[in-house]
Amino acid sequence: MREIDRRSKYDRRMFLKGAAATAPAVAIATSTGLGITDAWADDAKTLSPAQMKTLLKMARDIYPHDFLGDSYYITAVKPWDDKAAKDPALKALISDGVARLDQEANDRHKVPYVQVAWENDRVALLQKIEPSAFFQKIRGDLVVSLYNQKEVWPRFGYEGSSAEHGGYIKRGFADIDWLPKA
């Protein structure tokens, strides 16, 4: 069978303060060899860096895929900053939602959400706020903004658009080789 190369072309994708907004942060980061820092969150204009980092942690906890680096989740959460700038109601929803989540974390663990050490404990906090409009908005957006990234698809063994490659008629539409004889 023709298997998919799951190695990421984006493993070394990194985010530098200030660069992402205008230019190929990826290229710069790759060429300088720097690792991912928290700088990406400092680019946020409407939401605070702390709120952005909470959203990132939430994103990882809602859809945890350990083989995906933070860069994919950052790509998924960053648009909320722009959206919040254009939509005061969304800004309030996120700000209030993050505050409540931190409150729940503080009540139970004496630290804000991002500092709760175990995923299971953070998931329990998310379950408490699951019915809220905040959680539903975050989850509903994420299921698209994470899984609809073309860079994510090969990591899951999905090949995306096929017509320009002539379809699969010569590329393994019927190449399964492990089934018992019918």
Added chain:
Amino acid sequence: MAKFDLNDSGVVVIVGSGAGGGTLGNELAQKGVKVVILEAGPRIENQDFINDEWDSFSQLAWSDMRTTSGSWRVAHDFPSVPAWIVKAVGGSTVHWAGASLRFDEHEFKIKSAYGGIPGANLIDWPITLAEMEPWYAKAEDKMGVTRTNGIPGLPGNNNFKVMEAGARKLGYKEVHTGRMAINSEPRDGRGSCQQIGFCFQGCKSGAKWSTLYTEIPKGEATGNLEVRPGSMVIKIEHDQSGKVTGVVYADASGAMQRQKARVVAVAGNSIESPRLLLNSASSMFPDGLANSSGQVGRNYMRHMTGSVYATFEKSVHMYRGTTMAGIIRDEARNDPKRGFVGGYEMETLSLGLPFMAAFLNPGAWGRSFTSAMEGYPRMAGMWLVGEDMPQETNRVTLDPKIKDKFGMPVASVHFDDHPNDVAMRDHAYKQGAAVYEAVGATVTYPTPPYPSTHNMGTNRMSEKPRDGVCNKFGQTHDIKNLFISDGSQFTSGAACNPTLTIVSLAIRQADHIAGAMQRKEI
């Protein structure tokens, strides 16, 4: 290409250009009848289709506001998207899977076959399979359905091979790559299937039959058919004698136009068609056009559906190749011993990663969900599609509050599963899982229904005017020059995919309309 005057009262106006409207338009044009098709959506040719699920959804799907209610899970998960259908020239034949099956004999007479089912509003169709057979044959030839007319079946893809191997182990007998209106070899000026996948996103190669590039250009070539894209019909008008006289529609610029007509045929899919009749209420017809029975909008059917996805130890890559070229038909029979009447088909189905995330278990999150997603390349999938019970209370009505941009009330879709639907789904989930477990599935996922792709029954045919909206030719009982030409005329839904029957009825209806026009009956 024809261009007819707005004041030409000799034309047949067809609302919608899909399986019903597009076919009817071409058939009438071939017979020399002048036809104007008003299509709400744009004309998008197949080279412009997109192999990307969300981008394609934005390009093709009917996303105008609708509301929902009822206990079906779609109302909870996708409250403004009760149906996944297309707003473009070609209608839902742009995104349909191509499965083209005939009804069984008993499925035309469900009242006789099933008897009294509490809560269900059963009647027999006013036509029989024997009457439909010649029309089915014409439709299969027109559409180039595989395994008919000497056309070979499509080759099976990986997803089919998994299903087939499991089905054989379970002892199922009728298992093959389907009767598909997708060319397995070049035919009718179109090439053969390139196994692209993305059948639901519009077939870029044109191997799959769609009215967009078969019926419509053929009709246009006669000089008798004009298609006006971007034309949303708002209201059907009538005179003092109660005959319809034309339609008011918003053109592509949003300006209101009035097209006169000798005959109006409604083919806007089972949600928009009853909406249009209801929105056309007048002092003479206060409950909407053709609604003396009170049945307009009622008996909404959307098929018992569900999916089973299964994960294996090794790769499947189910998304490669024709999406639905694979079927197990053994459960399609009516065998009440299983605990329900009617039957269901099991058909191969795959989703790309983005739609799998959205539809595998809507709303789910956390490790159980992401573990399932990580099995994606090792997944096989099938769709379960079976007959659902018509119920009077499953219904398309006008939303009391929400209006569209033209000020017309939007459609509100109410649906509750009938106990028979639930029993059938439970059975189908078990059998679907068993098929995959027979060949080593490590996990199976009983996946809930998607927004409805098969919408049927809301202007149903009936022998007696009090039981339904139209007669055996789709002609409304109340208004002789008003016709129903889409799946909304279905009296029952049957187990199988509806398009072949819609097309067959449209061919038959064209014969009837042309004859009646010639005889000056309409």
